[in-house]
Amino acid sequence: MGSYLIRRVLRTLLVIVGISVVVFAFVRSIPGDPATALLGERATPQASAALREQLGLNKPWFINYKDPARLLDAQFPKYVGQLVQGDLGSGIKSNIPVRDELAARFPATAELAVSALLFALIIGLPAGIVAALRRNSVWDNLATTISLVGVSMPIFWLGLLLAYFFGVRLGWLPPSARLGNDTVLEPLTGFYVLDAILRGQPAAAWDAVRHLILPAIALGSIPLAIIARITRSSLLEVLGQDYVRTARAKGLAGRTVTLKHALRNALLPVVTVIGLQAGALLGGAVLTETIFSWPGLGSWVYDAISQRDYPVIQGGVIFAALVVSVVNLIVDLSYAALDPRIQYR
Amino acid sequence: MKKVLLTALLAALPSAGAATLVFGANGDPVSLEPGNITDGISILVQRQIYDTLVDFKEGTTDLTPGLATSWKSNANATQWTFTLRPGVRFHDGTPMNADAVVFNVSRWWDPKHPYGFRDQGRTFEIVGELLGGYKGDATAVIKNIVKVGDTTVRFDLNKPSSVFPNVMAAGYFGIASPTAIRKDGAKYGTPASRPVGTGPFIFQAWRTGDRVTLLPNKLYWGEKAKVDQLVIRAIKDPSQRLNELKAGTIDFTNDLTPEALKSVQADRNLVAVKRPSFNVGFVSLNNRNQYLKNDKVRQAISMAINKDAIVEAFWPGLGISNASFVPPVLAWANSKNVPADYKFDPQAAKKMLADAGYPNGLSIDLWYMPVSRPYFPSPKPIAEAIAADLSAIGIKVNLKTEDWAKYLEDRNKEPGFDMYMIGWTGDYGDPDNFYSAYYGATASDDINWNPPQLQRLLEQGRAAVSQADKAKVYAQIHEITYGANYRIPVVHSQPLAAARTYVKGWVPSPLGSEPFNTISVVGKR
Numbered sequence: 001m002g003s004y005l006i007r008r009v010l011r012t013l014l015v016i017v018g019i020s021v022v023v024f025a026f027v028r029s030i031p032g033d034p035a036t037a038l039l040g041e042r043a044t045p046q047a048s049a050a051l052r053e054q055l056g057l058n059k060p061w062f063i064n065y066k067d068p069a070r071l072l073d074a075q076f077p078k079y080v081g082q083l084v085q086g087d088l089g090s091g092i093k094s095n096i097p098v099r100d101e102l103a104a105r106f107p108a109t110a111e112l113a114v115s116a117l118l119f120a121l122i123i124g125l126p127a128g129i130v131a132a133l134r135r136n137s138v139w140d141n142l143a144t145t146i147s148l149v150g151v152s153m154p155i156f157w158l159g160l161l162l163a164y165f166f167g168v169r170l171g172w173l174p175p176s177a178r179l180g181n182d183t184v185l186e187p188l189t190g191f192y193v194l195d196a197i198l199r200g201q202p203a204a205a206w207d208a209v210r211h212l213i214l215p216a217i218a219l220g221s222i223p224l225a226i227i228a229r230i231t232r233s234s235l236l237e238v239l240g241q242d243y244v245r246t247a248r249a250k251g252l253a254g255r256t257v258t259l260k261h262a263l264r265n266a267l268l269p270v271v272t273v274i275g276l277q278a279g280a281l282l283g284g285a286v287l288t289e290t291i292f293s294w295p296g297l298g299s300w301v302y303d304a305i306s307q308r309d310y311p312v313i314q315g316g317v318i319f320a321a322l323v324v325s326v327v328n329l330i331v332d333l334s335y336a337a338l339d340p341r342i343q344y345r
Numbered sequence: 346m347k348k349v350l351l352t353a354l355l356a357a358l359p360s361a362g363a364a365t366l367v368f369g370a371n372g373d374p375v376s377l378e379p380g381n382i383t384d385g386i387s388i389l390v391q392r393q394i395y396d397t398l399v400d401f402k403e404g405t406t407d408l409t410p411g412l413a414t415s416w417k418s419n420a421n422a423t424q425w426t427f428t429l430r431p432g433v434r435f436h437d438g439t440p441m442n443a444d445a446v447v448f449n450v451s452r453w454w455d456p457k458h459p460y461g462f463r464d465q466g467r468t469f470e471i472v473g474e475l476l477g478g479y480k481g482d483a484t485a486v487i488k489n490i491v492k493v494g495d496t497t498v499r500f501d502l503n504k505p506s507s508v509f510p511n512v513m514a515a516g517y518f519g520i521a522s523p524t525a526i527r528k529d530g531a532k533y534g535t536p537a538s539r540p541v542g543t544g545p546f547i548f549q550a551w552r553t554g555d556r557v558t559l560l561p562n563k564l565y566w567g568e569k570a571k572v573d574q575l576v577i578r579a580i581k582d583p584s585q586r587l588n589e590l591k592a593g594t595i596d597f598t599n600d601l602t603p604e605a606l607k608s609v610q611a612d613r614n615l616v617a618v619k620r621p622s623f624n625v626g627f628v629s630l631n632n633r634n635q636y637l638k639n640d641k642v643r644q645a646i647s648m649a650i651n652k653d654a655i656v657e658a659f660w661p662g663l664g665i666s667n668a669s670f671v672p673p674v675l676a677w678a679n680s681k682n683v684p685a686d687y688k689f690d691p692q693a694a695k696k697m698l699a700d701a702g703y704p705n706g707l708s709i710d711l712w713y714m715p716v717s718r719p720y721f722p723s724p725k726p727i728a729e730a731i732a733a734d735l736s737a738i739g740i741k742v743n744l745k746t747e748d749w750a751k752y753l754e755d756r757n758k759e760p761g762f763d764m765y766m767i768g769w770t771g772d773y774g775d776p777d778n779f780y781s782a783y784y785g786a787t788a789s790d791d792i793n794w795n796p797p798q799l800q801r802l803l804e805q806g807r808a809a810v811s812q813a814d815k816a817k818v819y820a821q822i823h824e825i826t827y828g829a830n831y832r833i834p835v836v837h838s839q840p841l842a843a844a845r846t847y848v849k850g851w852v853p854s855p856l857g858s859e860p861f862n863t864i865s866v867v868g869k870r
Contacts (some may be wrong), residue, residue: 032750038383041769041782042474043753044789054468088707094375095466096535101553104536108554160584168591175588181576237510293580295554299527303372303581306716308750 012325016318018082023317024076027310028061034308054343055092079314088318089311091304098315101300106319107180107190108178110297112288113281115212117274121245122330123280124224124271128231132239133258143228148224159218159291164215174211207321215292217283223277230273235266268338275331279324363573364866366466366848369586369598373554373579377544378534379519380453381469388516389858390557394517395542396447396567398427399510402642403859404621404852406674406774412441412520412543422810429496433566435522436547446641448523450500454487454568455480460523465531466654471517473803475501475772485788486512493747505808507815510760511773516858519544527563545570554579561862564741570724571850571865577718583717590615590843596866597844597851601729602722603663616844620664622837625779625857626720628711628731629832631759632793636709643703643830646764647687649738653729658829659723664838668827671776671819672837674855677812678776695738706739712756712765716749719840719857720768727835728766756791765791770857776819783832784822794831845869 035051036043052058056075060066064073073324082089088098124147131143167175179185180190185204188195193212235258238244245264285298293299297316304312335342370398374387379395382388394617400411433441453472454459456479461467469479474645478482485507504507506655513520523527525533525541532538536551544566546559551729557577561570577597580586581600589595591612599620601609609617630637630646637643652666668687669679698706710867714721721727732742745762756762771778782788784795785803799822806818825831853859 030748032748032754036754037750038472039470040383040753041767042383043757044787045757046787047474048754050473051468051470054463054470055466084608090466092466093468094535094555095531096537100537105554106550119677160582160588163585163588168588174594174866175592176580177578177594179364181594215419291582291585292576293555293582295552295579298856299554299581302870306749 006330012322012329015325016321019075019321020314020318023314024079025061025306025345028311030164030308031056034310035123037308038093038307039115067283079311088315091312092309093307094309098311102297102319103151103314104190104314105295105297106323107187107302108294109282109285109289109298111191111193112215112219112294112296113278113285115216116281116284117223117277119216119220120224120227120277125231126228128228129235129263132235135236135261137261138234140232140263144230147225147228150221153221155218155221155287156291158221159215159288162214162218163292168334173214176211176291178208178211179204180207180211215288215294218291219281219288222284223273223281226273226277227270229264230270235262236267238266240263266336268335269329271334275328279320279325280319283321350569350695352738357454358416358826359816363429364869365574365576366572366864366866367578367597368588368861369580369595370577371583371586371600372580372581374421374551374557376534377392377538377540377548377551377557378467379521380432380472380517381534382468382517383471383474383573384816385778385857386579386620391518391519391542392544392858393546393559393577394540395521395547395860396544397514397516397518398429398520399514401514401774401854401856401859402847403863404854406511406623406771406855408514408774411514412446412594416510418507418810421807422507422509423502424662425496425502425509426493426499429498431496433526433543435541435543436562436566437522437524437541438791439522439541441500441520441543442495444495445523446520447490447492448526449520450487450490450518452526453518454485454490458528462533462644467531471500475512475515475517475778487523503735504804504808505810507810508773508775508777508807511775511778512541515772516856517772525843539865546575546861549574558663565862567801568862570862575861587843588589590845593845594870597842597848597864598868599840599842600719601841601843602717603660603841604799605843606841614846616846618842618844618851618853619854620842620857621674621855622665622722622839623674624672624770624838625670625834626718626766626836626838627670627784627834628764628766628834629756629762629792630764630830631791632831633733634763636662636703636707637763639696639701640830642703642707644699644762645694645738646740646832647833648690648697649735649740650687650731650835651689651835653689654833655727655734658730660836660838660865661811663841664836666684666834666836669780669823669837670826670834672771673777675774676778677816678818678823680823680827682820683823687833691734691737696737697742702740706741708743710763710821712745712747712762714749714752714766715746718768719770720836720838720840721766724766757789760791761791764788767791771855772858776815776822777803780806780822782799784826792831794829796825799825 004070035048039047060074064070090097114313130138134140163175166173184203192208193205197210239262245259286302289296289299290302301316348417370386374390376382382734391662396412398411398413400409401543402409414430414432417424417426428508452458453469476486488503488507491499495497519542522541529538537555540548545562545565547562549558549560551557559575586598587605590598609615630643632638656664656666670676728744735742770784802818802822809815809818847866849865850863
């Protein structure tokens with residue numbers, strides 16, 4: 001177990017190094033650069049060139065091959081020099097340190113992603129179980145239809161629809177943001193619901209929950225559909241296996257068999273899916289956060305891409321890669337807990 | 346029963362506090378540091394915190410005293426002396442005086458200024474744009490800044506500029522507390538700092554991606570704010586801004602899409618607010634294209650586009666079309682010899698094309714931007730409408746687009762785009778700010794047509810001191826550019842803003858942002 005962990009951590013580090021090199025070259029190879037994006041309509045060739053020089057963007061990417069005496073006078077070596085000190089640089093125009101902004105925004109995205117996943121599990125798991133147990137019934141067809149709709153509905157469209165219907169027409173829930181205008185909450189962990197509970201502000205906690213509902217539904221719609229389908233097919237497969245039949249033959253109650261023996265084994269693929277969904281949730285957060293003015297990583301990186309804010313895109317992508325790696329490590333470790341046949345060495 | 350309870354629970358609003366005014370902005374400010382920004386949202390927030398030396402009269406682009414009570418130039422406009430308002434203090438108690446003004450302007454203009462933080466990524470590019478360059482540059486407008494007395498500052502210029510006070514009035518150039526800049530250092534302007542000005546609101550907090558909160562400045566030298574708190578929220582999606590406004594979670598907003606007008610007018614609780622237009626959306630024709638370098642082809646194109654119908658379709662009640670490159674508030678700069686509107690005459694256009702030697706038509710590319718701009722809120726359908734008008738006279742149009750940043754770059758790369766959509770929003774109320782962006786020494790090189798005569802006239806325009814002299818010069822520029830048909834104005838649009846009915850005293854400025862100290866929210870629940 002210990003050596004396995006060390007191997008996994010080393011592999012993750014290698015992935016991060018690889019990703020930082022790739023994303024560094026990738027953002028710079030996108031046509032259009034920060035100088036042009038910043039200047040907008042003002043971007044004359046002279047103005048862009050002057051700004052490029054001021055920002056050090058006219059230096060070579062990886063190696064200063066023109067001047068062997070100053071081989072490392074290039075953009076990447078400088079970036080690595082910062083990275084080694086734990087500094088991810090600053091936003092090109094805003095001068096906001098990427099590290100500070102990551103720390104401020106990650107909790108918002110994590111809170112949203114976890115809520116979306118909870119929503120997907122609370123609805124998706126029972127739906128999948130019912131669909132499997134009552135195969136080809138009305139319930140099964142309903143669950144299948146809903147999951148089909150969930151997968152095929154674009155997030156931004158669903159988000160706007162939810163905001164309009166529940167926020168404007170019914171007036172039940174706020175259309176966007178994390179807190180109401182009059183709610184004062186001093187962040188602690190950055191998870192607002194948790195912060196409000198820790199600070200003993202029930203009204204603020206409720207306000208935070210109300211703001212979470214719609215974006216969580218929008219972001220959770222796709223994972224919900226996937227979880228429901230995987231649960232259904234995996235449970236069907238397990239129910240047809242020999243040991244289930246044996247258990248039934250021994251006279252165990254049907255409910256005990258399905259819930260205790262079959263379901264536990266059927267959940268393994270679902271756990272895998274949750275791991276895979278970590279990346280998808282971060283990706284979906286880009287749209288969801290933009291629609292719901294949710295101040296997380298997604299909306300931040302989205303803006304940075306249109307502005308070609310290199311340090312922000314790099315920091316955001318590297319951080320996202322780290323998050324996905326860690327989540328998948330946790331998922332792999334939880335297999336062992338679920339399935340005694342799996343052991344890590 | 347259960348359902349009723351759920352509805353009641355969900356609708357339970359947090360307890361209403363004191364009078365909070367909430368504005369829905371179309372995003373986050375980039376920075377709260379004056380002189381180092383180019384985007385509208387940063388200007389909007391900075392307008393609340395900072396004052397500029399010179400200000401604009403409510404709802405116009407006319408100058409009025411700001412931190413300077415008066416300003417005057419020498420006879421040929423190469424020296425400008427500003428007399429400062431006495432007794433004004435920054436929010437941190439630092440006195441606003443000549444030293445403070447010299448400190449601010451020097452930071453922007455002098456690359457060697459110890460508090461310019463250029464080694465840490467500061468660029469102050471707007472100074473290069475609007476004031477020709479920096480200390481020591483041959484092209485720079487400012488030669489020297491002199492403290493004459495405690496309340497007097499003089500700017501010596503390298504060349505005559507009658508618009509210098511207008512430039513200093515632009516929202517980029519708020520005056521910040523030198524004490525605060527020294528204290529926060531290179532962090533100044535980021536969320537981790539405390540931006541300090543003399544303006545009607547005091548900065549309280551900035552949660553990026555979410556909101557900036559401000560408190561009223563009880564000691565403001567001008568009209569004091571009428572609310573207990575101002576919240577400027579970042580809501581990127583225009584439909585969401587409308588949703589929030591309808592839900593009452595924001596009080597007022599701007600930059601709604603023109604289609605939202607009907608929805609706003611249909612809502613009893615809302616009023617549509619139109620900003621006076623201060624932009625131009627136009628089509629540029631490239632002289633490098635074999636067909637477009639022909640005068641008659643360009644004339645045919647300008648006659649074939651039904652601008653009125655396009656404006657009616659895409660900016661119903663929110664835009665005007667005329668034959669001027671400058672917006673209606675600057676109409677004094679237009680020539681009497683140029684007709685008010687372009688002629689729309691497809692028959693004549695067809696004949697003109699035949700005269701030019703293309704009786705069977707021709708084929709060109711038309712590029713449109715992939716993003717919504719204030720002057721072209723929905724570029725693609727507008728481009729389609731233009732293409733349809735042109736195909737009616739036998740010009741086959743290939744519609745093209747690409748990413749915005751690349752679009753801006755490629756239009757200036759040889760051979761450029763045949764025909765493309767672009768526009769301009771003004772920084773201050775002077776025709777030079779419009780014409781010089783696309784003609785003259787510092788303009789885009791996108792159409793390969795920039796006659797020396799125009800460059801000379803533009804310099805004369807900047808040097809002309811009296812309004813009458815100015816009007817004469819710009820009338821000539823108008824005639825030349827109108828006759829050449831290289832840039833065909835399609836619209837001067839009025840960006841749609843809207844407010845809840847209890848929002849009183851909001852007078853939107855043509856420049857896109859204004860201080861909110863005049864606004865009250867009596868009757869807001």
